[in-house]
Amino acid sequence: MIWSKYNLEREKVYCWKLGTLEFFVRKIGKEWQISHRISNTPEEPDEIGMEVPEPENIEWKSFIADKNDTLQILPALPDRPVVIKPDTTFRLMPNKTVQFLINVPVWVQLYSGNAHKENLLFEIPLHELSSTWFGDPDNGILSYSLPKGSYGSMGLNNPKGYEIICPVRIANSAPGQLDFQRLCLHVEFLSIYFEQNVLYTNETRVKYKGENLISDINYTHQAPAFVENAKHLSYPRNTEKGNVFKKSFHFIKSLTEY
Amino acid sequence: MELNFDFNPDTLRKIKEIGISLMIGYLVIQSLVILIRRVLFNRISKQSRMILSKGIIYTGVIVLVFIIIGILELRSVFTTLLGAAGIMGIILGIASQTSIGNIISGIFLISEKPFKLGDLIRVGDKRGYVYSIDLLSIKLKTLDNLLIRIPHQTIISTEVTNVTRFPIRRLDIELGVAYKENIKRVIEILKNVARQNPLCLDEPEPLVMVRNFGTSSIDFLFGIWFEKSKYVKVKNSIFHEISEAFATEGIEIPFPHVTLYTGKITEPFPINLANESDQNRRWSYSHLFPHYQNGYFRSE
Numbered sequence: 001m002i003w004s005k006y007n008l009e010r011e012k013v014y015c016w017k018l019g020t021l022e023f024f025v026r027k028i029g030k031e032w033q034i035s036h037r038i039s040n041t042p043e044e045p046d047e048i049g050m051e052v053p054e055p056e057n058i059e060w061k062s063f064i065a066d067k068n069d070t071l072q073i074l075p076a077l078p079d080r081p082v083v084i085k086p087d088t089t090f091r092l093m094p095n096k097t098v099q100f101l102i103n104v105p106v107w108v109q110l111y112s113g114n115a116h117k118e119n120l121l122f123e124i125p126l127h128e129l130s131s132t133w134f135g136d137p138d139n140g141i142l143s144y145s146l147p148k149g150s151y152g153s154m155g156l157n158n159p160k161g162y163e164i165i166c167p168v169r170i171a172n173s174a175p176g177q178l179d180f181q182r183l184c185l186h187v188e189f190l191s192i193y194f195e196q197n198v199l200y201t202n203e204t205r206v207k208y209k210g211e212n213l214i215s216d217i218n219y220t221h222q223a224p225a226f227v228e229n230a231k232h233l234s235y236p237r238n239t240e241k242g243n244v245f246k247k248s249f250h251f252i253k254s255l256t257e258y
Numbered sequence: 259m260e261l262n263f264d265f266n267p268d269t270l271r272k273i274k275e276i277g278i279s280l281m282i283g284y285l286v287i288q289s290l291v292i293l294i295r296r297v298l299f300n301r302i303s304k305q306s307r308m309i310l311s312k313g314i315i316y317t318g319v320i321v322l323v324f325i326i327i328g329i330l331e332l333r334s335v336f337t338t339l340l341g342a343a344g345i346m347g348i349i350l351g352i353a354s355q356t357s358i359g360n361i362i363s364g365i366f367l368i369s370e371k372p373f374k375l376g377d378l379i380r381v382g383d384k385r386g387y388v389y390s391i392d393l394l395s396i397k398l399k400t401l402d403n404l405l406i407r408i409p410h411q412t413i414i415s416t417e418v419t420n421v422t423r424f425p426i427r428r429l430d431i432e433l434g435v436a437y438k439e440n441i442k443r444v445i446e447i448l449k450n451v452a453r454q455n456p457l458c459l460d461e462p463e464p465l466v467m468v469r470n471f472g473t474s475s476i477d478f479l480f481g482i483w484f485e486k487s488k489y490v491k492v493k494n495s496i497f498h499e500i501s502e503a504f505a506t507e508g509i510e511i512p513f514p515h516v517t518l519y520t521g522k523i524t525e526p527f528p529i530n531l532a533n534e535s536d537q538n539r540r541w542s543y544s545h546l547f548p549h550y551q552n553g554y555f556r557s558e
Contacts, residue, residue, distance in 0.1 A: 083461075128456060130453075130456060130458075130459075130460050131456070131457075131459050131460070131485070132459050132460040132461045133426050133459050133461055133462060133483065134461070137424055137425075137426055137462065137483075138423075138424045138425075140425075140426075142425065142426075142485060145460040145461070
């Protein structure tokens with residue numbers, strides 16, 4: 001499993017290759033040197049902490065830390081909310097509930113020693129997501145856009161490569177249908193769990209009350225119910241605060257009318 | 259010449275009191291300003307901090323002036339001033355007309371909040387970041403690092419554009435393609451350019467619109483949304499990518515040109531190829547105009 005601690009020998013270069021991303025780490029005294037690039041051989045199998053000769057033409061980034069030679073690699077969710085746009089718009093009937101399993105590309109975090117916020121050396125997304133804007137141009141939120149097919153409502157999604165499954169349960173308690181066009185998922189408030197080589201987050205529960213009312217959003221504080229014996233890996237980037245989730249649905253069809 | 263200062267004990271006491279008052283006043287004002295900056299650092303905006311600090315400074319200075327007047331026992335001055343208030347009022351009114359206008363305009367500006375410290379604004383042909391908002395004027399720091407002072411009255415009476423008010427912006431690019439190009443294909447290529455550029459936002463969706471059948475080209479408006487802080491990066495990358503995409507797809511960006519066309523049913527323009535006699539006639543000019551050859555003047 002890649003998500004663990006590694007004791008590195010000083011002045012030696014170690015390589016991790018995860019799909020298309022390749023990163024190199026070297027420890028010299030108190031200094032961590034980290035470099036990353038897009039792999040020239042993405043089709044080849046992944047590498048986990050292999051000692052390699054120093055690659056040519058790479059640019060090292062240096063981080064002065066302490067003499068601790070332990071490197072911890074952990075998964076993380078994106079640093080902004082993600083927006084899911086269904087392939088086809090669908091409607092949720094009143095008093096019905098649906099569960100989505102949303103696949104979010106993982107970010108890799110490198111820590112010097114223990115996984116505390118102050119020990120975070122570097123983080124990088126495995127797949128660059130395109131940026132998008134959720135909400136009105138003057139009052140929305142900058143988010144990442146998930147590619148089409150990143151969600152499923154039936155059964156369990158098969159994560160493609162390094163992805164995290166985020167379960168979202170939506171209950172429509174409004175008298176009318178929920179015309180689902182886009183959903184903004186605040187992944188920065190979710191934890192990550194690990195079980196049988198698959199990453200999960202805790203479940204997000206949305207109670208939709210109507211277009212003009214603020215939806216209730218809650219989080220469970222454990223791994224999803226359908227996953228047994230999951231191990232907790234990462235804490236949320238931010239802790240849950242007030243009513244940051246009120247803007248989770250979007251109903252405006254177009255913002256570009258001229 | 260001999261200067262004779264009469265430093266009697268009373269004058270010395272007054273000087274001492276004024277000095278102490280100025281020193282204490284200065285320290286109190288500075289302490290209050292520092293306290294506000296530190297205590298309210300994360301609680302109120304930079305602009306509110308600045309306004310509050312300046313309010314304290316101005317109030318402190320006025321209080322100090324009154325204290326000094328009190329120490330100097332200038333009651334007689336007050337009486338004289340009051341006596342001449344009518345005349346003084348007129349004189350002061352005329353003299354400080356612009357300044358008072360600016361102060362009042364400043365109050366309106368602060369209450370209206372068309373911009374705040376750090377915003378990029380355009381006032382007439384001036385463009386810069388709001389550097390400070392003072393009693394009489396605002397200061398703009400231009401993009402080439404110059405400081406411009408604009409009186410509040412000018413701001414009130416001029417159109418002000420706040421470029422960075424909203425978190426996202428649209429960059430509108432006007433471009434033209436040759437008449438032979440397929441409009442649908444051009445639209446698709448432009449949309450694809452926006453999709454491929456990581457700085458362009460997916461939503462709001464990019465706008466591609468046929469604007470006009472121009473004199474030399476079919477004119478398009480291509481609008482892409484981006485984060486306000488990425489303006490230069492977006493502008494540089496998108497122009498480069500449009501140019502590359504058009505070159506790859508063989509889309510022609512025409513230069514302005516004029517085509518003379520006589521229509522279908524009219525006769526063609528009477529253009530005849532020069533015959534031999536014409537050629538001879540032209541050559542016959544060559545002794546008069548040494549640079550004239552084949553109907554053209556040769557360059558040296």
